[in-house]
Amino acid sequence: MGSALLEYWKKGDEDFTIVDPAMEEAPDGVRLFADRDAIADETFDVVILAIKPQLIHCVMPDYAANLAEDGYVLSIAAGASIRTISNATGTERIIRVMPNLPAAIGKGASGLTSADAITVRHKAHALDLMSRTGGVVTVADEDALDRVTAVAGSGPGYVFEFARAYVDAASQLGIRTEDARKLVLQTMAGTIALALDRGDQSLAELRDDVTSKGGTTAAGLKALNGSGAVSRAVEDCLAAAYGRAVQLR
Numbered sequence: 665m666g667s668a669l670l671e672y673w674k675k676g677d678e679d680f681t682i683v684d685p686a687m688e689e690a691p692d693g694v695r696l697f698a699d700r701d702a703i704a705d706e707t708f709d710v711v712i713l714a715i716k717p718q719l720i721h722c723v724m725p726d727y728a729a730n731l732a733e734d735g736y737v738l739s740i741a742a743g744a745s746i747r748t749i750s751n752a753t754g755t756e757r758i759i760r761v762m763p764n765l766p767a768a769i770g771k772g773a774s775g776l777t778s779a780d781a782i783t784v785r786h787k788a789h790a791l792d793l794m795s796r797t798g799g800v801v802t803v804a805d806e807d808a809l810d811r812v813t814a815v816a817g818s819g820p821g822y823v824f825e826f827a828r829a830y831v832d833a834a835s836q837l838g839i840r841t842e843d844a845r846k847l848v849l850q851t852m853a854g855t856i857a858l859a860l861d862r863g864d865q866s867l868a869e870l871r872d873d874v875t876s877k878g879g880t881t882a883a884g885l886k887a888l889n890g891s892g893a894v895s896r897a898v899e900d901c902l903a904a905a906y907g908r909a910v911q912l913r
């Protein structure tokens with residue numbers, strides 16, 4: 665995820681340095697080191713935490729001395745709380761963001777929340793970084809960010825899974841697999857674009873616009889969610905993802 669964000673972050677004026685033991689190549693103009701020792705006692709205005717949340721305790725203390733005196737830590741880690749990050753980095757100046765994968769093409773949907781010690785300047789900078797990757801909403805507290813994680817951070821996974829099942833079903837119906845993928849993805853992309861364009865109409869109204877009485881869509885919708893099974897599955901899905909974010913705090 666860090667690499668995806670960097671593609672858009674590096675369009676700004678900042679210089680970036682990556683420390684990653686496994687990364688083989690960095691984008692043009694970005695320094696890459698495999699070992700933290702390479703940056704020795706250099707300091708940085710922002711230390712970006714883009715490792716797995718489970719690694720924070722063991723990795724981040726090594727970087728505590730690399731944060732400039734008036735700098736801040738920007739975390740993209742799911743769940744990991746400001747308290748956890750503060751314990752590992754030794755600073756209270758922390759901003760948590762939750763991006764999602766479409767940030768890789770500048771179409772992300774991110775949430776942002778900040779610790780009390782964060783200044784207006786820090787927050788404006790983090791908002792600027794995130795807005796280079798798509799839309800961003802500021803939320804009041806960390807619990808709200810964990811809910812954003814369940815909805816938007818993990819969201820592309822749900823959409824891919826729905827699309828996968830939709831393509832499989834189309835293939836089973838006799839459509840050639842390559843045509844099924846094209847038809848399903850274009851149907852989803854076009855439908856979402858229409859909903860974004862028709863912001864004054866509810867999603868239920870838009871659904872009803874396609875649904876002729878006694879027609880094919882009504883028959884399909886009855887099988888899909890007539891019993892409410894899909895609504896319940898989506899509720900369970902978001903609750904499980906939020907619950908996991910809470911466990912990762």
Ligand SMILES: NC(=O)C1=CN([C@@H]2O[C@H](COP(=O)(O)OP(=O)(O)OC[C@H]3O[C@@H](n4cnc5c(N)ncnc54)[C@H](O)[C@@H]3O)[C@@H](O)[C@H]2O)C=CC1
Nearest residue numbers: 665666683684686714715716717723740741742763765817
């Ligand atoms: N994948 C996604 O869609 C999203 C991920 N996130 C968050 O982004 C973070 C990274 O997740 P992914 O990008 O999915 O995982 P990833 O496994 O693709 O990336 C993690 C990177 O950390 C590096 N790494 C491992 N140990 C390291 C160390 N000791 N020092 C420096 N770098 C080290 C790895 O080599 C790897 O490049 C997580 O905290 C996750 O919660 C947040 C939003 C969306």
Ligand SMILES: O=C(O)[C@@H]1CCC=N1
Nearest residue numbers: 741742813817818819
């Ligand atoms: O699955 C995860 O934990 C990460 C955070 C949100 C999306 N991917």
